[in-house]
Amino acid sequence: KNQVEQSPQSLIILEGKNCTLQCNYTVSPFSNLRWYKQDTGRGPVSLTIMTFSENTKSNGRYTATLDADTKQSSLHITASQLSDSASYICVVSASDEKLTFGTGTRLTIIP
Amino acid sequence: EPEVTQTPSHQVTQMGQEVILRCVPISNHLYFYWYRQILGQKVEFLVSFYNNEISEKSEIFDDQFSVERPDGSNFTLKIRSTKLEDSAMYFCASSDQGNQPQHFGDGTRLSIL
Numbered sequence: 001k002n003q004v005e006q007s008p009q010s011l012i013i014l015e016g017k018n019c020t021l022q023c024n025y026t027v028s029p030f031s032n033l034r035w036y037k038q039d040t041g042r043g044p045v046s047l048t049i050m051t052f053s054e055n056t057k058s059n060g061r062y063t064a065t066l067d068a069d070t071k072q073s074s075l076h077i078t079a080s081q082l083s084d085s086a087s088y089i090c091v092v093s094a095s096d097e098k099l100t101f102g103t104g105t106r107l108t109i110i111p
Numbered sequence: 112e113p114e115v116t117q118t119p120s121h122q123v124t125q126m127g128q129e130v131i132l133r134c135v136p137i138s139n140h141l142y143f144y145w146y147r148q149i150l151g152q153k154v155e156f157l158v159s160f161y162n163n164e165i166s167e168k169s170e171i172f173d174d175q176f177s178v179e180r181p182d183g184s185n186f187t188l189k190i191r192s193t194k195l196e197d198s199a200m201y202f203c204a205s206s207d208q209g210n211q212p213q214h215f216g217d218g219t220r221l222s223i224l
Binding site: 034036041042043044045046049089091098099100101102103104 | 153154155156159169202212213214215216217218
């Protein structure tokens with residue numbers, strides 16, 4: 001069964017600090033991996049999308065990595081801001097385009 | 112920036128009634144999706160729709176559910192004979208290609224009483 005596991009479940013950090021969120025997946029056949037940010041009460045917003053051949057992709061202060069061999073991905077947030085407080089969801093797409101969502105990491109930035 | 116819009120934002124319905132959730136995808140997008148998120152749980156795929164037909168559906172999407180694109184702009188999810196466990200946030204999404212980032216609406220919160 002296709003699964004996506006994320007850690008930690010929740011994280012609290014001080015404004016200005018960096019953090020890294022983890023994602024492990026067992027989705028086959030793999031097509032791509034996406035990171036989404038979901039603010040409370042809003043729909044998910046795409047941050048990055050990475051295919052099998054991509055190891056790193058950046059979007060501003062967000063940098064995602066992908067190791068397709070170990071089936072792991074990370075999302076690194078640099079110089080966190082209060083507006084970064086949200087749930088971050090790892091989503092893996094199989095070749096049939098079905099998306100498998102992780103349960104998310106709830107990130108809270110405190111001043 | 113173009114957005115996916117969903118209406119209503121909150122729907123309260125008696126158990127056993129039918130509901131229709133409405134979505135207006137981004138205008139040049141061709142692929143449409145419905146997802147649900149039960150409170151405190153992860154987002155779950157329901158169905159994908161392309162070229163006026165369902166392309167994929169999950170085991171959740173049984174005969175109780177149906178989707179329709181009644182005109183060139185709307186994409187609807189109908190839930191017949193609603194049950195208490197249908198209470199959830201329902202998200203619509205669209206993309207211009209099958210494996211491109213999907214743009215999500217802000218969801219409809221469905222509450223079944």
